[in-house]
Amino acid sequence: MAAVVTLGFLVGLELAARHYGTPGPLTLQAREVIHAPKSGGLLYASMALMTVVLTWRQRFVAVGAAVGIDLAFLAVRWAADIDTAGGHPFGNGALWVTLGVAVVAVTRRTGPERTLLLKGVGLALLLMAGRKTGDTWLLITSKTRPMVLDQYLAAADHALGNPSWLVGRVVEATGAVGFNFLDFVYGNLAVAAVVAALYQLRHVAAERRFPRHHLVRTFLVIGLVGPAFYMIFPVVGPLFAYGTGTEHWSAISLWAPDMPATAPWSVGDLWPGTLPPADDPRSMPFDGITPRNCMPSLHTAWAVAIFIHTRRGPGPLRHAGTFWLVATLCATLGFGYHYGVDLLAGVVFTLTIEAALRAYDRGWDRAGIRLAVHGTLVFTALLLSYRWLPVEMARLPWVAGPLLLLATASVVYGYVRVTGAWSRETAPAPLPGPGPEPARAVLPAPAGPVRPTPADPVPPAPTDRVRPAPADPVPGDRAQDVVDST
Numbered sequence: 165m166a167a168v169v170t171l172g173f174l175v176g177l178e179l180a181a182r183h184y185g186t187p188g189p190l191t192l193q194a195r196e197v198i199h200a201p202k203s204g205g206l207l208y209a210s211m212a213l214m215t216v217v218l219t220w221r222q223r224f225v226a227v228g229a230a231v232g233i234d235l236a237f238l239a240v241r242w243a244a245d246i247d248t249a250g251g252h253p254f255g256n257g258a259l260w261v262t263l264g265v266a267v268v269a270v271t272r273r274t275g276p277e278r279t280l281l282l283k284g285v286g287l288a289l290l291l292m293a294g295r296k297t298g299d300t301w302l303l304i305t306s307k308t309r310p311m312v313l314d315q316y317l318a319a320a321d322h323a324l325g326n327p328s329w330l331v332g333r334v335v336e337a338t339g340a341v342g343f344n345f346l347d348f349v350y351g352n353l354a355v356a357a358v359v360a361a362l363y364q365l366r367h368v369a370a371e372r373r374f375p376r377h378h379l380v381r382t383f384l385v386i387g388l389v390g391p392a393f394y395m396i397f398p399v400v401g402p403l404f405a406y407g408t409g410t411e412h413w414s415a416i417s418l419w420a421p422d423m424p425a426t427a428p429w430s431v432g433d434l435w436p437g438t439l440p441p442a443d444d445p446r447s448m449p450f451d452g453i454t455p456r457n458c459m460p461s462l463h464t465a466w467a468v469a470i471f472i473h474t475r476r477g478p479g480p481l482r483h484a485g486t487f488w489l490v491a492t493l494c495a496t497l498g499f500g501y502h503y504g505v506d507l508l509a510g511v512v513f514t515l516t517i518e519a520a521l522r523a524y525d526r527g528w529d530r531a532g533i534r535l536a537v538h539g540t541l542v543f544t545a546l547l548l549s550y551r552w553l554p555v556e557m558a559r560l561p562w563v564a565g566p567l568l569l570l571a572t573a574s575v576v577y578g579y580v581r582v583t584g585a586w587s588r589e590t591a592p593a594p595l596p597g598p599g600p601e602p603a604r605a606v607l608p609a610p611a612g613p614v615r616p617t618p619a620d621p622v623p624p625a626p627t628d629r630v631r632p633a634p635a636d637p638v639p640g641d642r643a644q645d646v647v648d649s650t
Contacts (some may be wrong), residue, residue, distance in 0.1 A: 204255025233257030332436030403500025464510030
């Protein structure tokens with residue numbers, strides 16, 4: 165059922181993209197079988213996710229085949245002088261190997277083994293197509309939502325102290341080094357998710373089954389549900405609505421995107437030097453190219469999901485999850501892609517989805533359902549307050565700001581409390597061990613021979629024959645003996 169729904173969704177996006185004169189996600193993904201892929205690293209990360217269903221020998225064969233195919237493509241492109249057209253010169257091999265495993269599963273496997281291989285291939289293909297799907301959906305938001313609500317979020321952001329303006333100045337102060345480091349972290353969020361998922365799924369090949377709940381599942385649900393709110397609350401971000409767009413970073417960026425100038429559509433060149441006004445927010449028109457992808461911040465949502473799913477891993481994985489969360493938050497704000505209120509909505513959004521998924525796994529657990537309902541109400545309240553109370557929030561920042569943080573903290577606390585109770589319920593009871601033995605005093609041995617004590621009688625020495633002891637004479641016999649002797 166999930167496969168049918170996903171395929172229908174992809175076909176719908178393909179038709180919508182064709183309506184606007186651009187290829188859809190299915191076409192873009194199919195082209196990467198031959199053409200240079202847009203992200204070779206993502207294709208290899210997806211293939212690595214697929215290999216969790218393979219044995220170690222099969223994994224080595226898959227990686228070797230992918231590298232060999234890429235080398236063949238590289239040689240052909242070099243010999244024919246074919247340009248990559250901005251794509252990566254590697255990655256086709258990973259896609260070929262993934263499709264090859266699907267063919268093997270259909271033609272050479274049956275029963276549970278075929279199902280397991282197809283699940284692995286399906287996860288890899290969904291991760292590959294996720295980026296293509298996102299690009300198509302963002303194009304649809306820019307074409308169907310000509311008016312954006314950035315002025316409302318900028319006014320509401322006064323309650324939090326306009327963190328995007330503050331962090332933007334900090335990133336500017338770090339120069340090219342700080343910007344490109346954060347840009348690398350921000351752009352490789354999917355690779356970090358694959359690393360965490362590989363740890364969670366490390367036992368699939370041995371157990372021949374997937375765990376009940378894992379990170380990839382949460383990632384896919386976030387990517388499926390989150391973009392719907394881009395249509396409900398279209399926002400382009402402070403870099404575009406109050407700045408010069410990607411031109412702001414073009415002088416120091418190593419991977420500057422080729423986008424048309426957006427400065428004519430902005431309120432003014434205010435970000436990050438001048439705080440925006442908050443007295444009279446209204447909808448404003450914007451171009452038909454820039455994505456409306458701010459509310460909620462899905463980069464924040466995905467980074468929170470990685471943080472949650474790495475809490476039970478080893479120390480290096482936990483530290484990596486924390487680092488990726490902090491770095492992603494700094495990038496989303498410091499690059500001018502999001503307002504502070506977007507991040508709060510992203511945190512609540514992720515925790516609500518996580519609670520709903522885990523409650524479903526536990527047979528619709530009542531505590532989990534209550535938490536999901538609470539998170540939904542808080543998320544709805546945040547969006548309504550951003551839209552209808554931004555001026556009041558800007559006028560009373562010392563009231564509105566703590567209320568926003570407390571509402572978000574209530575969902576965080578509820579999630580920690582409920583999942584902590586679930587962990588205690590499922591934790592195995594310790595096995596009873598042998599009790600401690602009583603302590604015994606060890607006395608030193610005496611230097612000389614040991615003399616018997618009254619409490620320890622000395623046993624008689626063994627003899628060859630045991631003689632009976634003589635009976636004691638009675639008193640009368642003793643007197644007769646005396647008379648006879650006299």
